[in-house]
Amino acid sequence: MARPVGIGLIGFGTIGTGVVKVLARNGDVIAQRLGFPLKLVRISDLDTKTDRGVDLDGIRFDSDTPGLIADPDVDIVIELIGGYDVARKFTLDAIEHGKHVVTANKALLALHGKEIFDAALRKQVDVAFEASVGGGIPILRALREGLAANRIQQIYGILNGTTNFVLTQMESTGEAFDVVLKRAQELGYAETDPTFDVEGIDAAHKLSLLAAMAFGADLSFKQIPTEGIRSLIPLDFEMAEEFGYRIKLLGIAKSHISAEGETIEARVHPTMVPRSSLLASVDGAMNAIVVQGDAVGETFYYGAGAGELPTASAVVGDLMEVAREIRRQGAGRVSPLSYPQAALVRKPLVSLGDLVARCYLRFSALDRPGVLSLITGALGENGIGIESVIQKTRGEPGEAVPVVVLTHAGREAQVRTALEQIDRLPEVRRPTCLIRIEEHV
């Protein structure tokens, strides 16, 4: 067999350990499929003490990341340290040294993707990042190659395993968000600082990458209206069940083409999806993504969105693709974001106010005569039709009770105007919770 392609791994945490395991235990099939072996030559991490429980025989392991990047035996650098600044520096350094890069870091790419992809293009090296969206699901390859003949119309799905785990648990146990989050942290499903996950920021990072690949849209994750799952309470899940829905945190991106041109809709928020939909059956920490193309119609992809080995599966898959290119002395076979960098353009965004959807509204109102009519009146004045109103519990005098309203489809701007009026009422004690309903997912 030919000389192996040399790999250097920066960041020896959970995913890094998974990569070492996959390369060790599947090295034989990997070499068989490629026609040549991959060889992990170096690992760097600040923590060189902790035993990761893997055999490092023949692999140099120290904290010398610049040395790893400069090492002539390293052809591909795997960046798995996460975060923005240091990851950016090492990634750009590696590219500058003519190394190909494989990363799982969606935050890095969402924030510094343009700079990194431009540098890679200049240096004629590859940057591969299948692991950054959907964990082990080969969704980026599907978009970039399998579905490349399509005009992509919509892409949406469950992009964050932590929040899906929390939502599934809240639904099945009836427990409050804080209780479930704490358990998720204990079980290792949520980070000590869960902000990126529970606020929807991680999903927005991923959605910005997907929207670029789907529509050729240069879309910053900061432009994506993003709502997390903190404000959900157990009652919302009971009501969803009663109305025939389940609650999922979705990232949604759609392309709208009209005589005036193309506009892009992109948003991340808790969403009620019909119980019969494929997305509704995605439980626990799993991810799933729907891609609708003009030729292929609806396609659906499901798998583990995170975790040591599933993420390593994607990282090593990328290593194999890049290693093939190294052997063929090529790079840049497919543009990283499916369109050439220069073809990615800013496209007008649809404002959330222009969204037309049925809504679930949960008000916190005093149980007094006339309050319901004030609420329904404000909705009616703003042209929002009501499908049903449910008040589950009777309150003590002076105590707020939840009132749930399901609206007909209406423009969100009008719903918002009504909610502003309602939330100013003295009888309404907390900001109203709005959950959008997507019928066709």
Next chain:
Amino acid sequence: MARPVGIGLIGFGTIGTGVVKVLARNGDVIAQRLGFPLKLVRISDLDTKTDRGVDLDGIRFDSDTPGLIADPDVDIVIELIGGYDVARKFTLDAIEHGKHVVTANKALLALHGKEIFDAALRKQVDVAFEASVGGGIPILRALREGLAANRIQQIYGILNGTTNFVLTQMESTGEAFDVVLKRAQELGYAETDPTFDVEGIDAAHKLSLLAAMAFGADLSFKQIPTEGIRSLIPLDFEMAEEFGYRIKLLGIAKSHISAEGETIEARVHPTMVPRSSLLASVDGAMNAIVVQGDAVGETFYYGAGAGELPTASAVVGDLMEVAREIRRQGAGRVSPLSYPQAALVRKPLVSLGDLVARCYLRFSALDRPGVLSLITGALGENGIGIESVIQKTRGEPGEAVPVVVLTHAGREAQVRTALEQIDRLPEVRRPTCLIRIEEHV
């Protein structure tokens, strides 16, 4: 923009028309993603008269297939005539002329794949066939590249849209197979000669390709035990519902690794799957495939398994991949069956008799005292435990009624022995129907 890559299309039926449509309407995004355009230069078909409703301006259209293959302006030949012999000849001729080939023909590849892939390797051209399995679902790319770091443990799914349409209809209408098949033919979901579909042969063709790519197994579709859906009756669907299952025609392939080495299990048959499984929610003519890898765990892929535009989506995606290689003056980037041709080896097959599964058995027995005890006795003698026995209707004297038995997990060889004994009883009027149950799909 650079010179377009030239395409020649052989076979101008439904899928061929879809290819012309996709190339015409999405030519701009295709060229944008590739950096250069694709150009359909020639079409050949025996029928040059029928109006396909597409614009053929600038495309030469005649019945001269050898001329198309020899045409220096044609870089890639699309073979869409179907069938074995003529398709084989044209495909090999095209390869001999140094042309790359894109095909949707699973029958051809299942029967003559080795010859075709060997010829392509010799001539250094690509043969791409994403459209041959799962229609528009990019499942072959997922297996070959996205999941390439995995030892694949299982791959199974709904591989034939026609039979899934018929099964879904039988379930929802309670109508008999013949009635539903006739309607499927009228609606264009089934061919005039439906044998390949309803006997499971088409699914076996596809499964043999998937098993090669998953396990590196040289597996002829003729070696795959295959049962179709003709013997199912409406009662089977009622009973499945009652037991918590749905009936799907599955292609199933598993790799078993033990101290003695690897054995391969492969089979196509109607299967009861739990109603809560993702596969159970795949209705109509849709396809879905589950791939389980040792690192990634379970992944699931869903989409249209057939049809003009979904299949064309896969064909044109392949054109794009091959065209990129032409531009880079390369070919053979990834082995067509994921492993190099020489690495595909015959592996021992697990006999169906060694399968251990719960079974649904439907007997056709006279409603006489003692018959039930003869049936249950024969099962018991052969060590097959019974979970429940249901006799839905009372029969007239001398008339056979269905008796349904759900067994505990048992070895199929023993079930078969019991069924042979039972089917010899004078009280049993028709061969017993056996449907295997897969709990973990």
